[in-house]
Structures are given as structure tokens and as C-alpha cells.
Amino acid sequence: MLDHPNADYRILTAADVPAYLAGLPAIAGRLGGQPADWTCQDVADGNLNSVFLVDGPAGGLCVKQALPYVRVAGESWPMDVSRAFFEFSYGQRIAPFVGRLAPAIHHFDAAQFIIVMEKLSPHIILRRAMIAGEHHPRVPEDVADYVAAASFYTSDLAAPFESKAADQAIFARNTALQRISVDLVFTDPYAVSERNRITAPLEAWAASFRADIDLKAAVTRARLTYLTRAQSLLHGDLHSGSIMVTQAETRVIDGEFALVGPSGFDIGNFIAHYVMAWYAKPFHESGATSVGVFRDHLAADIVLFWDRFEARFLSHWRGFAGAADGLPASHFSGPAGAARAETLRRAYVADLFRDALMFMACKIIRRVLGFAQIADFLVITDEAVRALPQAAALAFARSVLLYPERYGDIAAIVAALPRFDAAGLDPAVTRGE
Amino acid sequence: MLDHPNADYRILTAADVPAYLAGLPAIAGRLGGQPADWTCQDVADGNLNSVFLVDGPAGGLCVKQALPYVRVAGESWPMDVSRAFFEFSYGQRIAPFVGRLAPAIHHFDAAQFIIVMEKLSPHIILRRAMIAGEHHPRVPEDVADYVAAASFYTSDLAAPFESKAADQAIFARNTALQRISVDLVFTDPYAVSERNRITAPLEAWAASFRADIDLKAAVTRARLTYLTRAQSLLHGDLHSGSIMVTQAETRVIDGEFALVGPSGFDIGNFIAHYVMAWYAKPFHESGATSVGVFRDHLAADIVLFWDRFEARFLSHWRGFAGAADGLPASHFSGPAGAARAETLRRAYVADLFRDALMFMACKIIRRVLGFAQIADFLVITDEAVRALPQAAALAFARSVLLYPERYGDIAAIVAALPRFDAAGLDPAVTRGE
Ligand SMILES: Nc1ncnc2c1ncn2[C@@H]1O[C@H](COP(=O)(O)OP(=O)(O)O)[C@@H](O)[C@H]1O
Ligand SMILES: Nc1ncnc2c1ncn2[C@@H]1O[C@H](COP(=O)(O)OP(=O)(O)O)[C@@H](O)[C@H]1O
Numbered sequence: 001m002l003d004h005p006n007a008d009y010r011i012l013t014a015a016d017v018p019a020y021l022a023g024l025p026a027i028a029g030r031l032g033g034q035p036a037d038w039t040c041q042d043v044a045d046g047n048l049n050s051v052f053l054v055d056g057p058a059g060g061l062c063v064k065q066a067l068p069y070v071r072v073a074g075e076s077w078p079m080d081v082s083r084a085f086f087e088f089s090y091g092q093r094i095a096p097f098v099g100r101l102a103p104a105i106h107h108f109d110a111a112q113f114i115i116v117m118e119k120l121s122p123h124i125i126l127r128r129a130m131i132a133g134e135h136h137p138r139v140p141e142d143v144a145d146y147v148a149a150a151s152f153y154t155s156d157l158a159a160p161f162e163s164k165a166a167d168q169a170i171f172a173r174n175t176a177l178q179r180i181s182v183d184l185v186f187t188d189p190y191a192v193s194e195r196n197r198i199t200a201p202l203e204a205w206a207a208s209f210r211a212d213i214d215l216k217a218a219v220t221r222a223r224l225t226y227l228t229r230a231q232s233l234l235h236g237d238l239h240s241g242s243i244m245v246t247q248a249e250t251r252v253i254d255g256e257f258a259l260v261g262p263s264g265f266d267i268g269n270f271i272a273h274y275v276m277a278w279y280a281k282p283f284h285e286s287g288a289t290s291v292g293v294f295r296d297h298l299a300a301d302i303v304l305f306w307d308r309f310e311a312r313f314l315s316h317w318r319g320f321a322g323a324a325d326g327l328p329a330s331h332f333s334g335p336a337g338a339a340r341a342e343t344l345r346r347a348y349v350a351d352l353f354r355d356a357l358m359f360m361a362c363k364i365i366r367r368v369l370g371f372a373q374i375a376d377f378l379v380i381t382d383e384a385v386r387a388l389p390q391a392a393a394l395a396f397a398r399s400v401l402l403y404p405e406r407y408g409d410i411a412a413i414v415a416a417l418p419r420f421d422a423a424g425l426d427p428a429v430t431r432g433e
Numbered sequence: 434m435l436d437h438p439n440a441d442y443r444i445l446t447a448a449d450v451p452a453y454l455a456g457l458p459a460i461a462g463r464l465g466g467q468p469a470d471w472t473c474q475d476v477a478d479g480n481l482n483s484v485f486l487v488d489g490p491a492g493g494l495c496v497k498q499a500l501p502y503v504r505v506a507g508e509s510w511p512m513d514v515s516r517a518f519f520e521f522s523y524g525q526r527i528a529p530f531v532g533r534l535a536p537a538i539h540h541f542d543a544a545q546f547i548i549v550m551e552k553l554s555p556h557i558i559l560r561r562a563m564i565a566g567e568h569h570p571r572v573p574e575d576v577a578d579y580v581a582a583a584s585f586y587t588s589d590l591a592a593p594f595e596s597k598a599a600d601q602a603i604f605a606r607n608t609a610l611q612r613i614s615v616d617l618v619f620t621d622p623y624a625v626s627e628r629n630r631i632t633a634p635l636e637a638w639a640a641s642f643r644a645d646i647d648l649k650a651a652v653t654r655a656r657l658t659y660l661t662r663a664q665s666l667l668h669g670d671l672h673s674g675s676i677m678v679t680q681a682e683t684r685v686i687d688g689e690f691a692l693v694g695p696s697g698f699d700i701g702n703f704i705a706h707y708v709m710a711w712y713a714k715p716f717h718e719s720g721a722t723s724v725g726v727f728r729d730h731l732a733a734d735i736v737l738f739w740d741r742f743e744a745r746f747l748s749h750w751r752g753f754a755g756a757a758d759g760l761p762a763s764h765f766s767g768p769a770g771a772a773r774a775e776t777l778r779r780a781y782v783a784d785l786f787r788d789a790l791m792f793m794a795c796k797i798i799r800r801v802l803g804f805a806q807i808a809d810f811l812v813i814t815d816e817a818v819r820a821l822p823q824a825a826a827l828a829f830a831r832s833v834l835l836y837p838e839r840y841g842d843i844a845a846i847v848a849a850l851p852r853f854d855a856a857g858l859d860p861a862v863t864r865g866e
Contacts, residue, residue, distance in 0.1 A: 156660045161615055164660075165605045172601035175594070182594055182758050191763045213773045216764045220777055224759055227589045227597075230663045325615050326657060330624045331649045340646045344653055 005068055005081045008111045012065050014042045017052045020114075021061065027106045027116055032058025045125075046241070046254065047072045047372060048079065053119050060119030062103070065112065066256075080176035083256040084113035089170055090258035091115075093233060097149040101142055102252050120251050123244035127375055130240060130277045133287025135297045140305035142250035143243065143270055147235075148312035151263040154233035157317055157326035157348075167233050168260045177257045181236065185362055186223035189369040190216050196370055199377075201387035201425055205394050206369050208427035218401040222358045229262035229355070238266040239363070240273040241374070264355025267309060271356065271413070272363035273374070274302050275396065278417055279389035280376040299414040306356075306410040310349055317345050357407055361397035368394055387425060395423035395430040438501055438514045441544045445498050447475045450485045453547075454494065460539050460549055465491025478558075479674070479687065480505045480805060481512065486552050493552030495536070498545065499689075513609035516689040517546035522603055523691035524548075526666060530582040534575055535685050553684050556677035560808055563673060563710045566720025568730045573738035575683035576676065576703055580668075581745035584696040587666035590750060590759035590781075600666050601693045610690045614669065618795055619656035622802040623649050629803055632810075634820035634858055638827050639802050641860035651834040655791045662695035662788070671699040672796070673706040674807070697788025700742060704789065704846070705796035706807070707735050708829065711850055712822040713809040732847040739789075739843040743782055750778050790840055794830035801827055820858060828856035828863040 012020060018035040021028040031038055033056050044051045048071050052063040066084035070077040088108040095102060107116040129136055152158050154167060188195055190209055198206045209215060235242070236257030244251045278298045286294040317327075332341040367374050368390045380386035396416060400407055407413055423430045445453060451468040454461040464471055466489050477484045481504050485496040499517035503510040521541040528535060540549040562569055585591050587600060621628055623642055631639045642648060668675070669690030677684045711731045719727040754762075765774040800807050801823045813819035829849060833840055840846055856863045 156657070161611065161660050162608045165608050165611070168601050168605035170602075172598045172605065175598050178594065178598070187758075187761055187763070191761075213765075213769050217773055217777060220760055220764065224589070227594050227758060228663050230661050325620075325660060327653055328620055328624075330620070331653065332646075336646055340650055344650060 005113065006111055009068075009081070009113065011067060012050060012052070012063070012112070012114070014040045014052055017054055017063055020112075021054060021063070021116070024107060024116070027061070028056075030059045030061060030106070031056025044071060048083070048256070053121075055119075060121055061106070062117050062119040063114060064117070065114045081113040083174070083177050084108070084115055085110065086171060086174040086177070086258050087254065087256035088115050090233065090235070090255035091117075093154065093167065094150045094255075097153045098146045098252070101146040101250060102255075120244045120253070123246050123249065123251060125241055126243040126245050127240035127273070127277075129245060130298075131280075131284050131376055131379055133281075133285040133289070133294055135287070135289070135294065136245045136247060136250070137297075137301075138248070139243065139245055139250050140301040141308045143238075143252065144305050144308035145312055146250075146252050147238070147263075147266050147270070148309050148316060150235070151232040151266065152313055152316040152320075154260075155231055155263065155326065156324065158320055158322070158324050160323055161325045164230070164232070164260060168230060171233065171259050174257075174259060177236070178259055181226070181257065182223065184371050185366045186219060186226065188371065189366050190219060193371075197373055198369055199383050199387045199390055201384055202368070202390055202394075204425060205391055205427045208431075209365070209369060209394070209398075212398075214402055215398060218358070219362060222362050222401075225262050225355060225358070226265060230260045231263045232260065234259055234261045234263070235266050236261070238269045239374075240270075240277065240376075262355050262359070264352045264357075265359045267306075267352065267356035268359030268361075269363050270305065271302055272360040272367070273376075274298050274305075275360065275413075275417065276364060276367060276374065276376050276389075276393050279392045279396075279421070280380065283380045283385060283389060284376075299417060302414050303410050306353070310353075313349060313352075314345055318342075353410075354404060357400050357404060357413070361400040364393050364397040391425055391427075392420045392423045395420040395427070395433070399430075399433055438546065439544055442501075442514070442546065444500060445483060445485070445496070445545070445547070447473045447485055450487055450496055453545075454487060454496070454549070457540060457549070460494065461489075463492045463494060463539070464489025477504060481516070481689070486554075488552075493554055494539070495550045495552045496547060497550070498547045514546040516607070516610050517541070517548055518543065519604060519607040519610070519691050520687065520689035521548050523666065523668070523688035524550075526587065526600065527583045527688075530586045531579045531685070534579040534683060535688075553677045553686070556679050556682065556684060558674055559676040559678050560673040560706070560710075562678060563731075564713075564717050564809060564812055566714075566718040566722070566727055568720070568722070568727065569678045569680060569683070570730075570734075571681070572676065572678055572683050573734040574741045576671075576685065577738050577741035578745055579683075579685050580671070580696075580699050580703070581742050581749060583668070584665040584699065584785075585746055585749040585753075587693075588664055588696065588759065589757065591753055591755070591757050593756055594758045597663070597665070597693060601663065604666065604692050607690075607692055610669070611692055614659070614690065615656065617804050618799045619652060619659065621804065622799050623652060626804075630806055631802055632816050632820045632823055634817055635801070635823055635827075637858060638824055638860045641864075642798070642802060642827070642831075645831075647835055648831060651791070652795060655795050655834075658695050658788060658791070659698060663693045664696045665693065667692055667694045667696070668699050669694070671702045672807075673703075673710065673809075695788050695792070697785045697790075698792045700739075700785065700789035701792030701794075702796050703738065704735055705793040705800070706809075707731050707738075708793065708846075708850065709797060709800060709807065709809050709822075709826050712825045712829075712854070713813065716813045716818060716822060717809075732850060735847050736843050739786070743786075746782060746785075747778055751775075786843075787837065790833050790837060790846070794833040797826050797830040824858055824860075825853045825856045828853040828860070828866070832863075832866055 017040040018038045022035045038056045040054045043053050050065040054061045066081040069075045070079045091105045103118040105117045235255050236259050242254045281295050282291050450473040451471045455468045471489045473485050473487045476486050483498040487494045499514040502508045503512045524538045536551040538550045668688050669692050675687045714728050715724050
């Protein structure tokens with residue numbers, strides 16, 4: 001049944017794509033020429049979907065189809081194809097706020113669960129760039145702008161509450177992918193699960209996390225926050241594998257995990273992948289710069305990202321003059337009102353920071369002890385070596401979850417990174433740090 | 434257009450009801466006899482809808498129709514009739530958890546926006562009983578059982594998150610009535626609004642609330658909590674006017690404000706109306722008992738209600754053995770796990786208590802300074818007199834919003850009631866109390 005979401009649905013192969021696009025003349029016009037002139041390449045490297053890049057004499061297109069199962073796992077793990085609808089709906093909803101920071105979406109096929117969008121070229125996935133030691137200095141600020149605009153303008157701070165309620169009515173149905181987040185991020189890494197893929201030398205770390213009642217209590221708070229704090233429309237999977245870059249441009253792709261949830265979730269996820277890149281870097285290329293210099297870039301980027309997010313979010317809010325229910329202007333008029341409104345804004349952003357750190361830590365742990373591992377670590381082929389930066393990342397994440405009061409600002413986060421660099425394979429050694 | 438939600442819709446009068454029910458033979462069977470044997474009475478005393486009570490030889494029915502406007506305001510205030518759909522959906526959803534604490538629902542007419550339900554007889558509205566000095570000792574515990582079951586079983590604590598997500602997909606569309614709550618509860622009372630109906634001698638209180646930046650900051654937090662804390666399916670309007678009672682039975686009616694929101698909202702609303710009844714009581718009948726004794730009943734009922742809610746909520750949770758995402762059993766096995774799980778449960782309930790007090794205070798203020806006034810005060814015809822218990826209620830509510838740390842348990846709430854009894858018409862006198 002899942003193989004046939006509807007009578008018309010069929011799984012596209014690279015050979016089918018030109019004929020498919022020929023059936024959409026308005027869109028295929030962007031390719032120029034005739035179907036015979038088009039080349040099509042299967043580039044799926046994500047976990048879930050088919051992705052084809054098509055080139056014609058006049059330009060390129062990207063064709064993404066949701067499969068009725070998880071691509072990397074195969075047909076044994078069925079997955080609702082309507083995730084393509086949610087990715088499309090998310091893209092439509094945030095386009096006015098993020099502009100060129102997301103690819104242009106040209107078409108959605110509701111029967112085939114296909115999105116046709118702008119082909120990003122010569123953009124590459126940020127994660128690969130990081131692993132290769134290529135630094136992209138625009139990324140932190142571009143992604144900060146993206147998250148600040150999306151999380152402000154889809155919240156109750158920037159609109160009558162009916163606007164977010166309409167998003168909830170739609171995205172509350174995106175449960176198939178949220179089930180993945182709930183299980184793989186917040187639950188499996190702290191339990192014995194056959195889905196977990198643990199680097200063998202990390203077995204002691206995994207066992208200590210499974211036994212760590214304080215850590216699991218902190219994760220319970222994080223999971224409940226994820227499930228109940230309905231602040232804004234989120235991307236839901238905003239890591240370095242969902243960002244495509246050139247030196248001049250940044251694009252956020254792959255919004256199929258979209259949900260109305262805690263704004264700190266996207267923020268924390270993005271930072272988590274910079275942290276993991278920082279720990280992995282000594283085992284990678286570092287390009288033209290030394291490892292130390294590249295790490296300094298990454299640490300500086302984390303600070304830049306948060307500072308820019310905070311500044312942009314506050315400036316959207318301060319400049320907002322429309323009707324909104326979050327902080328009604330009528331309650332905060334006059335100089336005293338303006339001063340208090342500013343206090344409330346800063347308190348709101350401080351809450352986002354705390355949430356972001358909590359989610360950052362959960363995202364690090366799930367990438368080390370859970371199902372969906374990341375290339376930053378996997379490219380280190382020797383498990384005995386790979387376990388070292390992974391252990392450091394775990395030790396750092398645990399510290400943030402257990403001792404949040406030590407991490408009061410973004411400077412404290414980057415200052416802490418080197419402290420866990422040599423955490424090692426015995427989880428007890430750094431337990432109180 | 435609003436007068437005609439669809440081509441079939443027409444506003445029912447008492448004269449139309451027998452013919453209408455005759456068209457639903459399965460339901461009309463409960464009345465017995467023939468339409469000619471049925472009597473129909475228009476009993477609408479709520480703010481929004483038409484309500485008819487129909488009696489036949491074998492039994493009675495209640496027929497409630499949503500009008501395309503607010504009944505008390507008339508056609509100048511249009512109101513989406515789909516609120517009947519949400520009231521029906523809410524009733525269906527909570528029926529398995531609350532059983533006989535809600536009326537049985539027999540039929541929903543999606544074209545006429547009519548609910549046909551059990552006629553409650555000889556039940557009367559709790560508010561009227563309170564004003565008349567009739568004490569109904571079962572009510573606090575029955576309503577506590579209702580709220581505990583509804584708020585636990587519709588939360589992520591008692592089900593996979595998909596269950597609450599399905600409720601969100603439905604109830605996020607109930608925006609027409611949530612707009613009323615957002616405006617009338619959280620916004621209008623702190624601003625100049627032509628909808629506010631302020632007892633003349635309270636003008637100084639109203640002005641002081643409009644100018645009180647600390648109070649409005651606290652209300653901002655309450656409003657944001659209402660808008661973003663998606664914990665469970667709520668009744669949304671759970672006050673003494675939505676509860677029908679006999680000495681033996683309690684029934685909660687009128688769930689048309691249903692939303693997925695903070696569980697503390699229903700709790701706080703219920704307590705708010707006991708508090709207002711307490712302040713109003715010296716100006717009412719007190720039945721067979723003295724005013725002092727009746728007040729002691731009300732204060733004891735507030736404590737009973739909270740204690741019972743807490744006990745029931747915790748016992749549902751402790752006894753829960755199904756699959757749920759809020760607090761996965763796999764993370765808290767063994768004696769240490771069980772102990773920590775209990776700590777987390779108590780912390781959760783402590784958060785509900787804090788939220789409940791915040792909402793209680795907001796609900797008191799909106800009933801004194803806002804549009805929808807309550808009979809408890811309105812039956813005191815002399816405004817100069819009415820203003821006194823209203824001022825006391827305002828002073829109490831302000832204290833709870835400004836100094837929440839003084840109200841750490843339910844005993845502190847009832848102990849504080851007499852402190853504000855003589856608050857008087859000058860809001861400055863009790864400002865720091
Ligand atoms: N618009 C695009 N232009 C060019 N390449 C793209 C585009 N969208 C996706 N890709 C490529 O396809 C890969 C998988 O896409 P992604 O959206 O991450 O899929 P998944 O949902 O399966 O994770 C990306 O890593 C990237 O290499
Ligand atoms: N099931 C019922 N049985 C008997 N009387 C009812 C029933 N439901 C409502 N009523 C009466 O009708 C009045 C208005 O009903 P309510 O549901 O509160 O309407 P509204 O939504 O307009 O506030 C109630 O105060 C009560 O007197």
C-alpha cells in the first residue's frame with residue numbers, strides 16, 4: 001500500500017525525468033531546448049528522498065521526489081510521502097521572509113509528491129565544504145538572517161495569532177517526520193535500540209548515557225519543550241547537510257521536517273554541527289589554513305551566528321509596526337512602556353538562547369550515539385580514532401545539559417570547546433566538568 | 434453572508450424545534466410520543482448561542498445552535514458558526530476520559546451547526562446556585578476529576594505525540610473563539626476599549642491597571658503562555674457558568690472554546706470564579722448558612738479542588754502503562770529511575786500550579802474590567818456597592834500577578850483572600866500587598 005500512495009504515483013528514475021518535465025512546459029522552459037538535449041543526474045545523498053539534477057541549454061532544475069520509504073534504509077522502513085507536501089508548504093510560507101536564502105520553488109506535484117525547484121549550482125553542501133577545510137565566511141550570518149526572519153515572522157510576535165494557528169493546522173499533520181525527531185533525537189540515544197549505530201570504542205559512553213538519570217531528566221525537559229513550545233514555524237532539520245553554499249551565496253534546503261515548535265530548535269541544531277565540525281577538524285583536511293586556524297574560524301562563526309541572530313531578531317521585533325498578539329503595542333506606549341517592552345524582548349531572546357543550547361546538546365548526542373550519523377565523523381575510517389572527537393563532543397554536550405548555568409552566553413560555549421577536546425573514552429573522567 | 438453560513442442553514446426558533454427533531458427519529462425516540470406531545474423552551478442565557486430544552490412523554494433533549502453572531506451582542510458582532518463543530522469535537526474527544534461528568538451528545542448537524550444532547554434536569558448552573566447561597570460540595574472534586582483526566586489523557590504524557598498533533602490539526606482552526614479569549618481576557622482590560630464595561634466607581638482601578646507596566650508585563654507572559662504552551666486539549670471556558678449541578682451530580686457543558694493549550698488555563702479559570710464568588714458573597718444570599726460559613730465552604734472548595742486535581746493527575750500519570758512520548762518508561766526504569774520520574778512529575782504539576790495562578794488572576798481581571806461581566810457581581814445592583822467586592826478581587830488578582838513568589842501553594846491563595854476584602858476604591862492603597 002505504501003508503495004502506491006495513490007493510483008497515479010510511481011517512483012521516478014533518472015530516465016523518466018526528462019519526459020516528466022516535458023509534461024510541465026512552463027517549467028521545462030527554464031531548461032531550454034528539447035528533452036533530448038537535457039541531461040539528468042541522480043544525486044540523492046540525503047537520507048530520505050530521490051533528487052535529480054537536470055541540465056538543459058538554458059539552465060538547470062532540481063527534481064525531488066518523496067519515496068514511500070526511507071531511502072537509506074530501504075523498503076523495510078516505510079515513510080509517508082506527504083513529507084513532500086510539507087516541504088513545499090514550508091518553502092512557500094517562509095519565502096517572503098527569507099528571499100534568496102532558500103531555493104526558488106517552481107512546482108509541486110501533489111500526486112507524485114515531487115517538488116521542482118531551482119538547481120543550485122555550483123553550490124555544494126556545507127558539511128562537505130567543512131570536511132574539506134573550505135571556509136565559507138558568509139554562512140553564519142546568512143543562516144542567522146534566515147532563522148531570525150523565519151522565526152520572528154511566523155511567530156505570534158509578528159502577526160495576529162490566527163497566522164500561527166493556520167500553520168499549526170497544516171504542520172501538525174507532518175507527524176511522520178516528527179516521529180523521526182522524537183525517536184531518533186530524544187529517545188533512542190539514551191536506550192538500547194537496534195537503530196543506534198555506536199562506534200565500538202564508545203560503548204562505555206553509550207552505557208553511561210543510558211544510565212545517567214540526570215542527563216535523561218534534562219533530555220525529558222528538552223523533549224517536552226520540543227513537543228509543547230509552539231513558538232514559530234521551524235525548518236526542523238537545519239544542519240550543515242541542509243545548507244548549500246558558494247563563497248558568495250548561502251541556501252537553506254530540505255524543509256520537510258517543518259513544524260510549529262520552539263524557535264531555539266533550529267538555532268541549536270545549526271550550532272551543534274559547527275561544534276561537531278570543530279571536534280572533528282584535527283582528523284580532516286584543513287585546506288589552505290592550519291587546523292588551529294580553521295577551528296578558530298568555526299568558533300568565531302558560532303559567535304557570529306548567535307550574535308547576528310540575536311541582533312536581527314531584536315531588530316525585526318523593534319521595527320515591527322503591524323498588528324500582533326504577542327506584545328501588543330497598546331500595552332507598552334510611552335517611554336516607560338518602550339523600556340519595559342525592550343526588557344521583555346531581551347528576556348524572550350535569552351529564553352531562546354537557553355532552549356537553543358539544550359537542543360544543541362541533544363542534537364550532538366543523537367549524531368554520535370543514534371541512527372543518523374554524520375560524515376564529519378564517518379570520514380574518519382578508523383573507529384579507534386573516530387571515537388576520540390565523538391567522545392569530546394559527547395562530553396561537551398553532556399556538560400551543557402547538566403550544567404546549563406555555566407553557559408550563560410555564546411562566549412562560554414566556544415570557550416568550553418577545548419576543555420573537552422581530550423575527553424577520552426572513559427566517560428567518568430569528565431563527568432563533573 | 435454571515436447570516437447564511439451555507440444554503441441550508443437557517444436560524445431555529447422554539448417553534449421549529451419539534452419538526453427539526455421529528456426529522457431525526459433515532460434521537461427523537463428519546464422524547465417518546467409525537468411532536469404534538471413535545472414542549473420546547475428557549476433557555477438561552479449564555480452569551481453566544483441558542484439553546485432549547487425539549488420535553489416529551491419519555492424524556493428530554495437539549496438542542497443548541499450556533500448563531501452567525503454573538504447572541505448577547507446581536508448581528509453587529511458576527512461570529513463563525515463552526516464553533517458548534519468544535520464544541521461537538523471537543524465533547525467526543527474527552528468523553529472517554531470524563532464519562533458522566535459531561536452531558537451525553539446524541540447528534541451533530543454539520544449544516545445547521547446544531548448539537549443535540551442530553552437535557553440536564555433538574556441541574557442548575559453552578560453560578561446561580563452560588564449566588565443563591567446553595568452549596569454543592571461535590572463540585573470541586575468532580576471538576577478536579579474532569580480536568581485531571583482531560584488534561585492528562587490528551588497530553589503527550591499519556592499518548593504518542595501524534596494524538597495531540599491530531600487535536601492540534603483540528604482545534605487550531607477554532608480561531609474565532611480564541612480571538613475572543615485573546616482580546617477579552619488578555620488585551621482589552623489593560624487598554625481603553627469600547628468593549629470594556631467598567632463599574633463607574635472602579636474607574637481609578639481601571640486607569641491604574643492601564644498604567645501598570647509591571648502588571649502588563651506579567652499579562653504579556655500569561656498571553657504568550659496561552660498562545661504557545663501546547664500541553665493538552667482544554668475546555669477553554671471552564672467557569673461556574675459552564676457547570677451544571679444537582680446535589681448528586683456535576684456536569685461540564687459548553688466546550689466551544691476548546692483549544693490545545695496550557696493545562697493550567699482551565700484550572701485557573703475554575704478557581705477564579707470561586708474567588709470572585711467569595712468576594713461577592715457578603716452581598717448575596719447565603720442560604721441556610723451564614724456568609725462566613727459559606728465563604729469558608731468556598732475557600733475549602735478551592736483547596737479541595739486543587740488537592741484533588743493534583744492527586745488525580747499524578748495518579749493517572751503514575752498508573753499509566755501505555756506508550757507515550759512525554760516521559761518514556763524506557764528512560765526511567767529501576768528504583769532510581771522511578772524516583773527521578775516522580776520528581777519530574779511533581780515538577781510538572783508545580784509548573785501547572787504556577788500557570789493556573791497566573792491565568793486565575795487574568796480571568797478575574799477580565800470579569801471585572803472587561804466585556805463579559807458575571808452575575809456574581811451584576812446582581813449587586815448598586816454600583817457603589819458592587820465596586821467593593823470587585824475592587825477586592827482586582828487587588829487580589831494584581832497581587833498574584835505581581836508577586837507570584839508569595840503564592841507557593843493553594844493554602845497561600847485562600848489565606849490571602851481576606852487580606853484584600855477591604856481593598857477599597859483607591860488602587861494605590863494595596864499596590865504593594
Ligand atoms: N535545489 C538543489 N540544487 C542542487 N542540488 C540539490 C538541491 N536540492 C538538493 N540537492 C542535492 O541533493 C541532496 C539531497 O537533498 P536533500 O533535500 O537534502 O534530500 P533529503 O530530504 O533526502 O535529505 C543534497 O545533499 C544536495 O546534494
Ligand atoms: N444539556 C443541557 N441541559 C439543560 N440545560 C442546558 C444544557 N446545555 C445548556 N443548557 C442551558 O442553556 C444555557 C446556555 O448554554 P451554554 O452552553 O452555556 O451556551 P453559550 O455557549 O451560549 O454560553 C446554560 O446556561 C443552561 O442554562
